[in-house]
Amino acid sequence: MTQLVLASTSIFRQQLLEKLQLPFVCEAPDVDETPLENESAEALVCRLAQAKAAAVARHHQQALVIGSDQVAVLDGQIIGKPLNHQNAIQQLKNSSGRSITFLTGLCLHNSATGEQQTVCEPFRVHFRTLDDAQIERYLQAEQPYQCAGSFKSEGLGISLFEKLEGDDPNSLIGLPLIRLIKLLQRQGVDVP
Known part of the structure; x- marks a missing residue:
């Protein structure tokens, strides 16, 4: 089997990829993540996923390299970590009773052929109306300061939501596995 490389040092993405029970290695991509002028959120995550995969692919001759990038969007504006x-208090107050769309760019780069397959996977989070005490209790419990949107959906953050909407709940954490499986199958890798 061709070597599988995750172009990320995110522990969350590593844990997600482990679900597929395929051997892989991780390598940090050296990519400037600054948005381009007038670049849409969708274009940004696709461009960065491709750039991350391509940067790591340069170090591997016969590999399938996975690049991924994610942003959260509220009212057409990208919100970061x-x-x-x-800042987390303010993000959750802004999200209270509203919806955030997470866009995850995913790229599978075949370093042997140079072929890139890229998709953008949307996932929508609908928040309950939250009061200040609920926000404070949640932040004290999980301290999600390195998470866009100020929550961890895989933990207590699930208590903040009214509903989730999307094809793959893994997308919300940062790696859309259902789409990745399809991309891997096109490269001859069957899961399971």
């Missing part, structure tokens, strides 16, 4: 408690 809060990085601290105060």
Whole structure:
């Protein structure tokens, strides 16, 4: 089998990819993630997923390299990781009673042929109306300061939602496995 490489050091993406029970290695991509002027959120995540996969593919002659990038969008604006408690409070207040769309760009790059397959997977999160005490209790419990949207859906963050809408719940965490399986199958890798 061709070597499988995840162009990421994200522990969350590694844990998701482990679900497929395929051997893989991880390598950090060295990619500038600055959005281009007037670049849409969808174009941004696709471009960065491709760039990450291509950057890592240069170090592997016979590999399938997985690149992924994700943004959260509220009212047409990209919201990033809060990085601290105060920013997380504000993000959750802004999201209360509303919906956020997560866009995950996914690229599978065949380093032997140079072929790239790229998709953008949307996933929508509908928040319950949250009061200040609920927001504070949640943030104290999980401290999701490195997570776009200020929550961990795989943990207590699920309590913040009214409903989730999308084809693959793994997309919300950062790696759409259902789409990835289809891309791998096109390259001759069967799962399971």
